[in-house]
């Protein structure tokens with residue numbers, strides 16, 4: 001037998017008709033639910049309650065069991081945002097618990113943004129890759145190395161930049177023993193966008209640079225074309241304003257340079273030029 005102890009109990013009753021329960025448990029030798037009263041009380045007010053039992057450390061979490069019914073789709077990240085959205089540490093702690101869409105299930109951990117709170121440049125990638133998922137930090141794998149090289153050549157100090165992703169969990173499909181990156185859907189990007197907006201609100205950058213189409217569409221809208229707009233610095237679009245109204249720019253994703261064949265060198269030159277244009281604007 002396995003035994004679990006509930007140590008965190010968080011009902012979510014926001015604007016949604018369904019209440020979701022997030023229950024974290026610690027694992028012991030055998031399963032044994034002692035506090036039946038606490039389980040019974042929210043169940044009366046939350047008829048669609050779904051219970052999920054997961055265990056392990058943040059880096060090794062596994063879903064052990066689910067029970068109950070969850071008759072509505074996951075609610076998105078909004079329900080997991082803390083009250084104080086301008087505190088990066090608090091955001092990071094809250095995002096570590098996010099179940100706003102199904103991508104948290106096969107992933108190892110939430111990969112939140114990294115960088116100084118007052119950074120004037122905020123870069124947004126697509127989603128963590130295999131290495132990032134294991135290490136818990138953005139852009140530390142092969143695409144990150146390309147980004148590091150290009151930044152150095154463009155005269156941008158990565159330590160001064162806040163680097164994050166449009167989606168905070170690694171989406172993958174198995175291929176043999178490898179985990180193959182799978183592009184997140186528009187729905188998943190939308191579910192995760194509250195974290196990105198909160199990061200922008202907390203960091204207050206002067207420029208947000210989108211790396212690749214997924215990040216660019218997340219912030220500019222679905223019809224944005226990186227191929228024609230790359231390297232330009234745009235006023236923020238109309239519509240729901242980005243916190244602090246940062247300027248917006250976009251370029252390709254560094255992994256496109258890894259995939260480029262013959263013209264890899266030329267692609268890298270263009271990528272460096274796009275970063276340099278942003279650096280010039282920051283310095284102006």
Ligand code: URA
Nearest residue numbers: 125126127129138139
């Ligand atoms: N690709 C991304 O978009 N982000 C990462 O953090 C790593 C690879």
Ligand code: SF4
Nearest residue numbers: 098100101168169192
């Ligand atoms: Fe939450 Fe984003 Fe992860 Fe989905 S991908 S569970 S919204 S942090």
